[in-house]
Amino acid sequence: FSRDLIADSVEYMCNAHTADALVCISNCDKITPGMLMAALRLNIPVIFVSGGPMEAGKVKWENKVISLDLVDAMVKAADKNCSDEEVDAVERSACPTCGSCSGMFTANSMNCLTEALGFSLPGNGSTLATHAYRKELFLKAGRRAVDLCKRYYEQDDTSVLPRNIATKQAFENAIALDIAMGGSTNT
Template identity: 65%
Template structure:
C-alpha cells in the first residue's frame, strides 16, 4: 500500500495483537520515516463486592470515580474464568460479563497488544505514553497530534538533511531490540512478543535470536506484575506509575539498557528517560501526564474524558512498578527453555507461574 502510493513517510496507527507487529515489519522493510501511535488500552473493568448489591439489570460498569473500596478490577480473562467456575452464581457471571470490557481500546492488561505497543516505546519508534495512556483519555488525542508533528520533523530531517539515523533501521538496531526484550522481560509481557520481535528483527536484517533472549532472561529482573498475572494492576496503573519510561528508568539505574540510541522524539533514549523519570524529575507537566485516569463510564468514544488521579504512584517498593532492590524476582517475567521437549527452545511466562513451581 505504501509503495503503491509512493508515500514519503507514515504514521502507523495500530492497537490489536497482530497489527502493531505487522506494521513494525512493514516499517523495517520500507525504511522510510515512521512514527507509531496506538489507539491505547481500554479501562479495566470494575465490579463491586456482593454486599454492595448493584443493580444487575441496568449496570454496565461500576462508576468508580467516587468509590474507594469494595471494588474488584477485572478484564476479559476474569470473565472467562468466572464463567467456567461451577460455583459462581449466575448473578456474578452476569456482573463480570457486563463489566469486563467497559470501553474502547485494547485489552486492559499486559496482553499481546499492549505489550507490543509498550515495546515500540523501548525501541524508540513511538512517543512516551504510547503503550499505557488510556484510549478514552483526552491526553491520547494530544499524543496523536504530537505524533503528527513528529513525523513532519523527522521527514524533513531525512529528506532535507540526509539524516538516516531517524529511519526505522537507524533507530531499531541490535541494541534497540535488546532494549525492547529487556523491557518485555521486566514487565512480564506477552510471550507472543518474542515471535513478533524476532520477525521484526528479520525484516530489519538484525541478528537477534532466542539465544539473545535467553541471555537477557537470566539477568533482567521482573519489576512489574500486571493483569493477567494479578487483578491488582492494569495498564491504567502502569501509566499512573510513570508508564514505560519509568520501567526503563529503573532498568537504566542498574545498567541494563543501551541508552545512547536515537528515538523519533528525543536525541537519545537517555534524554527521554531523564525527562519522564518520576523519581528524578517529578515536574508538574510530567506528573499531570501520568495522572491520566479512567473515568469508570462505559464508552466506545476515544479521547472522551479527562479524569486525573489525585497523585502519581511513585512507590517503588509496593507500587505497580518496583525498583531493582524490590523486584518481584531477580530473574525476569519471561524465560527461554531448551531441552529434550524443546530442542530449538520454548518460552515460558514465568510472571504467571506459581512461585512453588
C-alpha cells in the same frame, strides 16, 4: 502468518501510494508487530501511535469491588458455582471503555516496546485510550512524522529511518523492558 499478512498489506498500500512516511495507528496484538515488520521493509520515516489500553473493568462481587478483565469473565463463566446473573455482571463490566485489553497482554506489551525500540513517543503504551492526553499524543505523533520527513528528505539524515533506529541495542532495550514489565510471552 497473520503478522506477515499485515506487513504485506501495509507495504503494498505504501508502495501503491508512494508514501513518503508512515504513521502506524495500531492497537491489537498482531497489528503492531505486522506494522513494525512493514516499517522495516519499507525503511521510510515512521512513527507509531496506538489507540491506548482500555480502563480496567470493575464489578461488585461478594460485597467487594474488584478489578477484572476478560480472562476473569471466562473464569467466572466456567465456574459452576457462579450464577448466570453473576457471570452476566462480570461480562458487562470486563471491558468498560474503548481501547486494547486492559492487561499486559500482547497489544499493550507491543505498544510499550515500540517506545523502547524508538518508534513511538513516550506514553504510547501506557496512556489510557480515554485519557485526554491520548489526543495530544496523536497530534504530537503527526508533528513527529512531519519532522522525520524533513530530517530525511531535506537534510539527508538517514538516522531517522527504521533500519537505523532498530539497532541491536534498541532490541536489547526492548527485550529488557519486556522482561522487566512482565510483558506478554507472545511479543
